[in-house]
Amino acid sequence: MDIYSTLTRSKENFETINENRVNLFVCGPTVYDDAHIGHGRTYISFDTIKRYLEYKGYAVFYIQNVTDVDDKIINRSKESGIPANVLARKFEKRYREDMEKLNVTGVNLFARATDHMPEIIDQIQRLIDKGFAYETEDGVYFEIDTFEEFGKLSNRNVEELESHREIAETTKKNQQDFALWKKREGVNEPVWPSPWGDGRPGWHIEDTAITEYYFGEQYDVHGGGLDLIFPHHEAEITQMEAVSGKSPMVRYWLHTGFLNVNGEKMSKSLHNFITIRELLESYEPDTFRFFVLSTHYRSPIDFSKDSLHQSEKSLDRIRKFYELLDVEVTEDINSDYEVLAKWSKEFFDSMDDDFNTPKAIAALFGLINDSKNELDNLSAEDKIAIKAFLDDASHILGVNFELEEVNAGSDDLLEVISEVRSELRANKQYDLSDKIRDDLQSLGYEIND
Ligand SMILES: [Zn+2]
Numbered sequence: 201m202d203i204y205s206t207l208t209r210s211k212e213n214f215e216t217i218n219e220n221r222v223n224l225f226v227c228g229p230t231v232y233d234d235a236h237i238g239h240g241r242t243y244i245s246f247d248t249i250k251r252y253l254e255y256k257g258y259a260v261f262y263i264q265n266v267t268d269v270d271d272k273i274i275n276r277s278k279e280s281g282i283p284a285n286v287l288a289r290k291f292e293k294r295y296r297e298d299m300e301k302l303n304v305t306g307v308n309l310f311a312r313a314t315d316h317m318p319e320i321i322d323q324i325q326r327l328i329d330k331g332f333a334y335e336t337e338d339g340v341y342f343e344i345d346t347f348e349e350f351g352k353l354s355n356r357n358v359e360e361l362e363s364h365r366e367i368a369e370t371t372k373k374n375q376q377d378f379a380l381w382k383k384r385e386g387v388n389e390p391v392w393p394s395p396w397g398d399g400r401p402g403w404h405i406e407d408t409a410i411t412e413y414y415f416g417e418q419y420d421v422h423g424g425g426l427d428l429i430f431p432h433h434e435a436e437i438t439q440m441e442a443v444s445g446k447s448p449m450v451r452y453w454l455h456t457g458f459l460n461v462n463g464e465k466m467s468k469s470l471h472n473f474i475t476i477r478e479l480l481e482s483y484e485p486d487t488f489r490f491f492v493l494s495t496h497y498r499s500p501i502d503f504s505k506d507s508l509h510q511s512e513k514s515l516d517r518i519r520k521f522y523e524l525l526d527v528e529v530t531e532d533i534n535s536d537y538e539v540l541a542k543w544s545k546e547f548f549d550s551m552d553d554d555f556n557t558p559k560a561i562a563a564l565f566g567l568i569n570d571s572k573n574e575l576d577n578l579s580a581e582d583k584i585a586i587k588a589f590l591d592d593a594s595h596i597l598g599v600n601f602e603l604e605e606v607n608a609g610s611d612d613l614l615e616v617i618s619e620v621r622s623e624l625r626a627n628k629q630y631d632l633s634d635k636i637r638d639d640l641q642s643l644g645y646e647i648n649d
Contacts, residue, residue, distance in 0.1 A: 228264035336371035354430035404435035417444035535585035543567035
């Protein structure tokens with residue numbers, strides 16, 4: 201299996217540190233607002249990657265951090281009057297509900313920054329002890345000049361750090377130095393005690409404190425959105441490799457591409473900002489998931505009504521085909537149906553090639569097109585094999601291929617109608633009850649009195 205790493209800018213053969221085990225970390229949400237569809241794209245992608253690694257036989261441990269102390273949370277708390285910790289818990293809960301709806305179920309551990317203060321403080325202390333960080337009157341900073349390799353992930357230089365967040369009038373030695381700890385500024389902000397007085401951690405340090413605690417100094421895969429490469433991931437490498445003296449901190453850096461809306465960057469000022477909750481008012485979660493996976497995770501993706509509609513239709517084609525396979529999948533599968541062998545190989549080869557889901561999905565349509573007209577002539581064994589393959593594909597993509605479950609609501613409706621009809625018959629209102637029967641029959645439902 202080959203995986204593209206941002207660090208080397210090339211596809212590399214996937215080799216884990218511990219045989220058959222993968223430690224996976226993905227930057228989680230800053231919980232001050234509802235997650236938007238760009239977040240949905242990133243987390244669906246990594247959920248699918250985890251599903252595929254598990255399908256390949258790896259034991260994967262997947263951690264996401266939850267940034268529950270941050271300037272954005274504090275600012276939102278001041279605007280709304282809701283205490284910062286209450287606000288953070290509220291949006292964390294809503295985030296996890298959203299992810300569950302999108303069938304993003306693979307995260308093994310959500311690690312909150314505020315639950316890891318001892319680890320954060322300990323890592324900062326070691327950076328100071330080793331001469332990489334220094335304390336000033338308003339905080340503790342990493343001294344960029346002490347770490348030669350800064351910029352190796354993003355291929356950028358330190359000057360560019362100046363234009364990024366966390367930069368204000370400070371007491372830093374160099375403008376590029378970034379905050380590890382911020383000392384208390386006002387009264388109404390969350391603070392924790394530390395050797396440098398009350399304060400709170402900088403954003404970058406929470407990730408490396410968390411991953412060092414659970415995974416150790418080096419691990420297999422780190423993921424996140426493309427926008428996090430600089431300065432966030434660059435700072436992570438700097439902190440961890442400085443403190444451990446070991447390189448690389450992470451073997452494979454995976455980044456998801458941007459999500460645009462109708463060709464434009466999503467932003468509140470352009471009024472094209474869509475939360476996952478808003479999306480799910482109009483679309484089935486599977487439709488969005490299928491839409492996301494129809495583009496490679498590293499490529500930009502353009503969200504529009506048309507493209508969602510297209511995904512809806514494509515997914516429906518798979519479901520209708522699946523419905524035609526009127527067999528039960530059994531334990532041992534015995535088929536040498538060539539069309540299936542060809543397209544299932546194409547599916548798995550594509551997934552092995554840096555998780556190329558659009559090519560893998562195209563292989564499903566290859567299978568459907570080439571076997572649809574032959575179904576009546578296929579043996580039960582062959583149909584079972586096709587169905588078993590589609591079940592695997594459905595599980596890997598995290599998208600349901602069964603029609604019935606989608607229409608689950610209509611079963612309840614039918615029950616209500618048939619109860620009404622029974623009552624009508626009991627009251628001898630046969631005209632009406634017969635009309636309901638005839639209408640239902642014309643829709644394809646059979647009524648047995
Ligand atoms: Zn992060």
